[in-house]
Amino acid sequence: MVKIAPSILSADFAILGDQVRAVEEVGADLLHIDVMDGHFVPNITIGPLVVRALRLVSNMVFDVHLMIENPDRYINEFAAAGADIITVHIETCSHLHRTLQMIKQTGKKAGLAFNPATPPGSLDYVLPLLDLILVMTVNPGFGGQKFIQQMLPKIKQISQFLKEQKPDVLLEVDGGINKETACGVVKAGANVLVAGSAVFGAADPSAAVRALRQASCCGMGY
Ligand SMILES: O=C(CO)[C@@H](O)[C@H](O)COP(=O)(O)O
Numbered sequence: 001m002v003k004i005a006p007s008i009l010s011a012d013f014a015i016l017g018d019q020v021r022a023v024e025e026v027g028a029d030l031l032h033i034d035v036m037d038g039h040f041v042p043n044i045t046i047g048p049l050v051v052r053a054l055r056l057v058s059n060m061v062f063d064v065h066l067m068i069e070n071p072d073r074y075i076n077e078f079a080a081a082g083a084d085i086i087t088v089h090i091e092t093c094s095h096l097h098r099t100l101q102m103i104k105q106t107g108k109k110a111g112l113a114f115n116p117a118t119p120p121g122s123l124d125y126v127l128p129l130l131d132l133i134l135v136m137t138v139n140p141g142f143g144g145q146k147f148i149q150q151m152l153p154k155i156k157q158i159s160q161f162l163k164e165q166k167p168d169v170l171l172e173v174d175g176g177i178n179k180e181t182a183c184g185v186v187k188a189g190a191n192v193l194v195a196g197s198a199v200f201g202a203a204d205p206s207a208a209v210r211a212l213r214q215a216s217c218c219g220m221g222y
Helices: 013-025 048-055 069-079 096-105 123-129 151-165 182-188 203-219
Strands: 001-008 030-036 060-065 084-087 110-113 132-136 168-175 191-193
Touching: 001 203, 013 030, 013 048, 013 203, 030 048, 048 060, 048 069, 060 069, 060 110, 060 191, 069 084, 069 096, 084 096, 084 132, 096 110, 096 123, 110 123, 110 168, 123 151, 132 151, 151 168, 151 182, 182 191, 182 203, 191 203
Parallel strands: 001 030, 001 191, 030 060, 060 084, 084 110, 110 132, 132 168, 168 191
Antiparallel strands: none
């Protein structure tokens, strides 16, 4: 079953709690929370305070995507605030193995993200520590960008690798995911679809989650 993860980056922050409740009620599986620092990516978004506030209004799995330099400094804070999965970017970690160990020590699930231009070579060495792999299908920093088609072979390659080595690891894609691109990424092997503007940019976010789930079925041959 493909999981749908609405990204709050495109939500209306003035009514964030209501928007989160709406996608939870319609059955979205994870809530994707984009943390940006203005250094690793050119945008600044939210911190542990917002995660803590949302934890009070939602029981969804909180999928916290750290697009920040030196993520080690904030792992414990996000874990304490209510994150369930903490994903770091390989490009930001000088000691990736240690960083992933830190996440696991908090009792949370660990994810590893790859920018579009980053090859997935290091996976072999850190796979035992991973619960999720995130393939960025746009350059991180902003919602509403166009899906990069060249990421399809990379998704396929990682999917094949996971099938052989550790099939329970989730394979998430993020960036430009909508009704048109969902089928292709699922066919390539993705099983978690992050969608920001396709959900919260829609007039009815609940209907948009349903439409995305429907579109993802085509990739599974339904
Ligand atoms: O991490 C990011 C962007 O860096 C994403 O999670 C965006 O929120 C995806 O937005 P859409 O491409 O779906 O509009």
